[in-house]
Amino acid sequence: MDDCPKDICAVTDSSTEGVPASQPPSDPDGTTQRSLEELVARAIAPVKREFLRPPPSSRTTQNNPASDANVKQPQANLVQEKKSKRQLKRERRQEQKSPLNLCPEIAKTGDVNACSYKDKCRFSHDIEAFMAQKPADLEGDCPFIKADAPCPYGLACRFAGTHKDNAPAATSNLLKKSSEVNGLNKDVQKLLWKNKMRFTKADVVVKSLGLAGPNWKVKKLVDKEEDEVGLDGSHAADKTDCKKVVDDSVDCSECPSTFPAAVNAEEACETDELRPLKKAKLVVDEKSSDEGEGATVLEKDNEKNSAETEPADNVLAEPDRSPKISNLKDATVLEKYNEKKSAETEPADDVHAEPDKSLKIHPREKMLIDFREKLYLAPLTTVGNLPFRRVCKTLGADVTCGEMAMCTNLLQGQASEWALLRRHSSEDLFGVQICGAYPDTIARTVELIEKECTVDFIDINMGCPIDIVVDKGAGSFLLTKPLRMKGIIQAASGTVDKPITVKVRTGYFGGKNRIDSLIADIGSWGATALTIHGRSRQQRYSKLADWDYIYQCAQKAPCTLQVLGNGDIFSYLDWNNRKTDCPELSTCMIARGALIKPWLFTEIKEQRHWDISSQERLNILKEYVRFGLEHWGSDKKGVETTRHFLLEWLSYACRYIPVGLLDVIPQRLNWRPPSYYGRDDLETLMASDSAADWIRISEMLLGKVPDGFTFAPKHKSNAYDRAENG
Known part of the structure; x- marks a missing residue:
């Protein structure tokens, strides 16, 4: 308890948790305000009397023109006619061609001839028009300036004035590559797009558990019995409760059925939107098979490897029905990927036989x-x-x-x-x-x-x-x-x-x-x-x-x-x-x-x-913005993406009540804060539940918002309804 700040007068021992720090003061007319116990029982945060706003005043969201404009704009957008996907795609391409969207390669190097697509590029190549419409640089240094490499966003960076010109261009993305991992490999992505990725080990495990093949129909019957009789012995009456109690729940008896990827598509039942894989192509076009003989050889090798990894005693195991490679290009991509993976995992001198990796490892x-x-x-x-x-x-x-x-x-x-x-x-x-x-x-x-x-x-x-x-x-x-x-x-x-x-x-x-x-x-x-x-x-x-x-x-x-x-x-x-x-x-x-x-x-x-000050909280937000620009980018798109997620976070952070303002500590998660003033203007601004005030905080860190900018929190976490507080 020696680390506790001196300005906290409430006892913080767990045995006296929730003890009021002072007696409730009286109103100017002599009447005593509601007791602290009553406020806590009603899940209202017991803020000290001197920090409360006058009763006639309401929350910041009311009588605020900026907030009203922020709320009315999305409602007006809802009235607009819904655009088709084709129209949205056309508008998106037109926007890419505008001078505001400079080609990334040209922006990085500053050379108009750097783009290999030339006139076929979907972005603009007009550097002068881009620089004329580019908004002013933001205050501060580029988040990539600490690396001995140029910013990967070049001219498009909103901190272009702080760039270093003495670093080699070959290491332009050094900072991001060294700090973040788990990116999606392009070759893997193409195989996933075409449903040609092999999952030999997963398929073997699923089959060995009886969740594929002939046992799948039995599994579906078991699921149906669970719908009719619950674990606690209750029967189908629970399904009616599901519809009555929860409006958005589903009827348990109508659980979507599924089929394993290894089962023949002709024998499979209907699938739903959640199934990740398309139906396997079991028949290869004659033309494609004639044009790509390499694919046939690759298929035979894959079938041979799959047969070696399956359990020896699995007599009823179905043959390999995974999607076939229909052209030589796809076969080459898959073959290169498999060779790359095998080279990473296998030893240089493969003397001993590799153990069977399909065997289940004990927990x-x-x-x-x-x-x-x-x-x-x-x-x-x-x-x-x-x-x-x-x-x-x-x-x-x-x-x-x-x-x-x-x-x-x-x-x-x-x-x-x-x-x-x-x-x-x-x-x-x-x-x-x-x-x-x-x-x-x-x-x-x-x-x-x-x-x-x-x-x-x-x-x-x-x-x-x-x-x-x-x-x-x-x-x-x-x-x-x-x-x-x-x-x-x-x-x-x-x-x-x-x-x-x-x-x-x-x-x-x-x-x-x-x-x-x-x-x-x-x-x-x-x-x-x-x-x-x-x-x-x-x-x-x-x-x-x-x-x-x-x-x-x-x-x-x-x-x-x-x-x-x-x-x-x-x-x-x-x-x-x-x-x-x-x-x-x-x-x-x-x-x-x-x-x-x-x-x-x-x-x-x-x-x-920790009775954290408003400036310390702002420093944490500054760190978040710096991390966000490193992650999402320091160009226009990256700045606005960072701003969006910062605003989402502020929709939660406004619920914090500083320790020094409370009559009872610690704050509870379900407490609704009353309308109150902070100890300084910044603390008052951070306590606001108005989206317009959150935008003001973002402008302190990321500059002015674009024209027509609006924001509504995705989770609506700033709303306190009775249900949340029991």
Whole structure:
């Protein structure tokens, strides 16, 4: 307690947590304001009386012309007629040809003849017109100036005036390449686009588990029985509750069916949008087969290798029905990729026979990660990007995890989804989180990630409550399918050597928790760690997390399975209490608390309430902007991308109430802040829940916004409704 600031007069011992720091003052008319206990009971933050705004005044969002303009503009856009994809594509190409979009090669070198596409280039080559319309440079130095290489954005950089001209052009992208990994290889992307990527190990594991081939029809019947009879013995009445209680839930009896990629397309049932792979082409055109004899030779070699890796006792195993290479060009790409991978993995002198890698590794033989006492930053959609994780690392986070990526999009080679897997060199203990609905999809994804990415563990999300994910049979929907959960975990852990972790919620429906009945089996299925978010899917983020249930699950877990708790960690006292109440917990995952105050990791490590000043908070935002420009780029597009994600973060950060303004500490995650003044103008600005004020903060760091700029938070996290506070 010696580290606590002197200006905090409340006792911070866990036994006296929530004790008021002073007696409630009286109003000018002699009446006493509501007691602190009543405010806390109503989830209203007890801000000191001298900082509260006068009663007639409302929040910053009202009577604010800038805020009104910011809100009205999106509404006007909704009235406009929806444009077709062809029209949008035409407008996008016309915009690329405008002088504002200079060719990247010309911008980097300053030479008009540098572009190899010449007149066929889709970007502008007019340097004079570009420089005439280019906005003024931003204040500060180029984020790439520390490297002994020129900025990769050249003339297009918004900090072009600070560039160095004495570095060789060959090392122009040195800084970014040395600091970030897990990029998508172009050859791999082309194979994924054409559905010609081979997943031999994943397919063998899925077949050996009986989740493909003749057993698949039996598996579908088991899923149907689970819909009719739940784990707790309840019958189909639960399905009616699903429709009555949750408006956006799906009928469990109409679960989308699927088929493994190895099954003949003629025998497969209907597929849904979540399936990542197109139907396999089993018949090769005569013309293409005549033109590309090399493809036939490659197919025979691949079939031979696949037959060698399959189990010897698998008599009923189906023949290789993977997509065939229909032309010599695709065959050459695949052959070069396989040769490159084999050269990286095989020793120079291959004297001894290579062991059978298709055999499932026992969970005890896997490389394990000890999460005990480590500060774990949860995977956070939209806001938990690479620059934000770098900020949290500088403030004390030990474990970081990328944003949730959909397996279907990864297997289709979508660059935007693969960007979620990128890792910075400062992330020494890093994992990626994936989400899928079927064992074969998950198995292929983890095999691809292990080949192409550098990660320490792979987390499978089985708790995502978002409607678009649940409606596809993934996320929280898997909590209603325990046998499919088993198949997914077994397929993933049997395919890769990396540790497999799982994140779940307490259950699908409120009051019907089921993780405690599965906790003993999840470890035996192959998971090394399980994170439990103490809410059901139906609750979303309403009510407080049920930590008693998390404790119950942790006490039932086998010693080989690490259990992590998640929910409402917002101070070092919360962290201490959770660890003290249940020693069986390995650690606690920090999610929304890090969004509101990322220095929470520092508070936990230093065991104090940090009464951080507004200038210190602004410095953290400056660091985020610098990291964002390094990641997304320092040109016009990179600056606006950085601004967008900064605004998304500010929609959470405005919920923080400085410690020195509170009558009761620490702040709770579900408290609604009243309208109040800060201790200085910057602190007052940061406390505003107006998007116009967030834009003002962004302009302090990234310059003026473009004309007609508007912003609405994606998660609408600045709204406090009654449901969230119980």
